[in-house]
Amino acid sequence: MKYFNNILFVVLALVLGLSVPSCKDLTELNENPNGVPEGKANADLILSTVLTDAAxxxxxxxxxDAAGVMQHTQKDAWFSGHNNYDWGPRDWGNYYSxxxxxxxxxxxxxxxxxAFHQGVSLVMKSFIYAQITDLWGDAPxxxxxxxxLGGAENISPTYDTQKAIYQGIIADLKEADQLLSKGKNSYPEIFAxxxxxxxxxxxxxxxxxxxxxSLLLRYLMRVSEKMDVQSEFVNIVQSQPIFESNEDHALMNFPGSNExxxxxxxxxxxxxxxxxxxxxxxxxxxxxALRERNDPRMGVWFANVEVxxxxxxxxxxxxxxxxxxxxHADQVDESQVNTNPDYVGVPTQMTTPSGYNLNPTPGQTSNNRFVSYLHDRYRNASGPLLNARLMTYAELNFILAEAAHKGWLADAEGYYNAGVRASLEEWGVGEHAETYLSRVNVTYDGTLERIMRQKWIASWTAAQEAWFDYRRTxxxxxxxxxxxxxxxxPLRFQYGSNxxxxxxxxxxEAIERLVSTAFSQGEVNSQWxxxxxxxGTDEPY
Structure with a gap:
């Protein structure tokens, strides 16, 4: 977990000429007279922009939105996109920038x-392209x-299949592993x-x-129902360096010096x-789910209900x-009232979420004191737990636990327990790990459901990973x-208007390759x- 210097956000403006969103297509790069020419731009400064933007x-x-889909949070105002997936076509210009x-x-x-910059850029290329294809499907x-291309502007890039994109991601991460395999002193390009x-x-x-x-293991597991990746997966676990503790996971801390x-x-x-x-x-x-398990992360993430x-x-x-x-019991429908004295959450996809728990003043500007807020730390612009969590040691262990559940590795319980401990430690409540793991509804029971439920809980603030897992399992x-x-x-984003x-x-052509479901209801380019x-799978429906 590293704090990045404010100057890096000034750099963002300096390299803006290299990140112009497309208004026509994915490949047309407009000239910005205020931007820095590619030939003169510093690779370190551009790299900082890539990392901060991606994180x-x-x-x-x-x-x-992913937290809304996976029911980590619900909004009680301006909620239709968050709670009810009212997204419409979504453009991906920021990702391609x-x-x-x-x-x-x-x-x-x-x-x-x-070689260092080359390896890092391949890692980030893989990370960003995986987000694109996981969110939309086939893509340029x-x-x-x-x-x-051929001296003419390429204003209509072809779409690669999702399979081909993942094959490219896997190949790039393997190359990155080789490029990054030497000691730091072997990279003269690494300066202060x-x-x-x-x-x-x-x-x-x-x-x-x-x-x-570790990312490679994430993506191999992602495609494991469509490609035979078992031997490749096991070889990485047995012979390649992967995350070994919370000291390794990929975090970016928000400094909060400006908006x-x-x-x-x-x-x-x-x-x-x-x-x-x-x-x-x-x-x-x-x-x-947290209450049923007396989960100590509840108090880290949520505030006690005010009233x-x-x-x-x-x-x-x-x-x-x-x-x-x-x-009074004779004055209310008790099924509509939440009397938990500590934490009160909003039910999923309510018609009027701001009125939940008999709030007398529902509306877009309502302040419902009868439902919990998030913890006060999320009011802050920065803080030790306010991190972009690109991948964590906990997630890796749950991936390994799933692989062991499949029979690829041994000791599913050990990996599961390590994932739970890592998540509790990450959120500052690691001292409760052994007590938590001893609870009957937390102790590993040999099922995939137990693994995926804890992985879903641990994906707090990175809920798209839980969404991608839910879709395949x-x-x-x-x-x-x-x-x-x-x-x-929903299963995906709709291709955008651009x-x-x-x-x-x-x-x-990409839309024609999509497979409709009962929930698509005849729509073209459907979120379902x-x-x-x-x-070809039966998941998630």
Whole structure:
């Protein structure tokens, strides 16, 4: 976990000319007279932009819409996208802008024989492309990031299949492993500036090599129902360096010196009554899963409800006495009232979530004191636990536990226990690990469900990984609420308007390769269609 210097965000403006979002296609790079020419741009400065941009983008999704899908959180205002997946077509220009910057780092690294930068750029290329294909499906890959083909602008890049993209990701991570396999003193290109620019690992090639191989295991598991990856997976575990402790995992800490570098939806830079922080509430699904296990992470993530509710005629109906609201049983439907005295989450996909728990003032600017907020730390712009969590040691151990459950490795229980311990330690409650693991609904029981439920819990603020796991395993089981548009959870993002308008032939060919489900309801480019990674499987439906 490393703090990055404020100067890196100034650098973002300097290299803006290298990250212009496409208004027509993925490969047209407009000239910015205020930008730094590629030939003169410093590879370290561009690298810092790639890392900060990728980490922030990953967190914004994992803390917001993906957290809504996977029922970590629900919003009680402006909630339709978060709670009910009312997304519509979504463009991917920001992801390809990051890839353009990253490609510049790679090309400079090759030209100047900078093996460290080349390896890091391959890791980040793999990480970003995996997000793209996991979110949308088929996408421009081999034909992307090329401003000119045959002397003419390439304004309509072809789409590679998801299978081909993953094959490329796997190959790039293997190459990155080799490029990053030497001792730090063997990389003369690593200067103090490089260490400062590398806000993930401070220019440590050994850490990056572990990240490359751990990511490779993530993605091999992702495609394991469609490709035979067992021997490859086992070979990496047995012979290649991977994460060994929480000291290895890939985090970026938000410094919070300005709005761009701050934790999302904080109240430092958005402190109005209508702040986005106020709108995000714990989801009842996660709250009750933690409560059932007496999970010590509950108090790290969530705040106690400001005004608990009690069903009692000790005081007049709907009167607050000493911070407790009293309701008479004959005046309310008790099924609509949550009387937990500590943490109260919002049920999934309610029609009026701001009115939950008999809040008398529902609405977009409501302040519902009868439902929990997130912990006060999430009001801050920065803090020791406010990290972009690109991949953690806990996640790796749950991947290894799943592999052992499949029979690829031995000791599924050992990996499962290590994953639970790592997550508790990451959130500062590691002293409770042995007691927690001894609980009957936490102790490993030999099932995949037990592994995936703890992995889902541990994905807090990186919920897209839980979403990707749910799609291929159906675990943990999720039920939709009354305002959900379909009874099944969505499986992907719809291709965006830019592609539909300016690259119709190629995007429509990709859409034709999607496999509809019962929840697609005849829609084209549906959020409920299956991509290659799910096609032909029975998961999640």
């Amino acid at each position: 922030a983008t990953y967190t914004h999704l994992g803390y917001q 990051m890839l353009r910057n990253n490609q510049t780092v790679y090309e400079k690294a090759v030209e100047n024989e900078m 890959y081999s034909d992307a990031l090329k401003g000119n 500036e490089t260490e400062k620019a590398d806000i993930i690992y401070n220019g440590d090639p050994a850490k990056w090599q572990k990240f490359a191989n 761009r570098s701050a934790w999302p939806n904080n109240t430092v830079f958005d402190g109005t009554d209508g702040s986005n922080f106020r709108r995000i509430r714990p989801a009842e699904t996660l709250v009750e 608990p509710t009690r069903i009692s005629d000790e005081y007049p109906h709907n009167e607050i006495v000493d911070g407790v609201r009293y309701l 159906g675990l943990p089981a999720m039920e939709t609420g009354p305002a959900a548009p379909r009874e099944g959870l 592609e539909l308008n300016f690259n119709p032939q190629n995007v429509n 269609d299956k991509t290659w990674i799910l096609a």
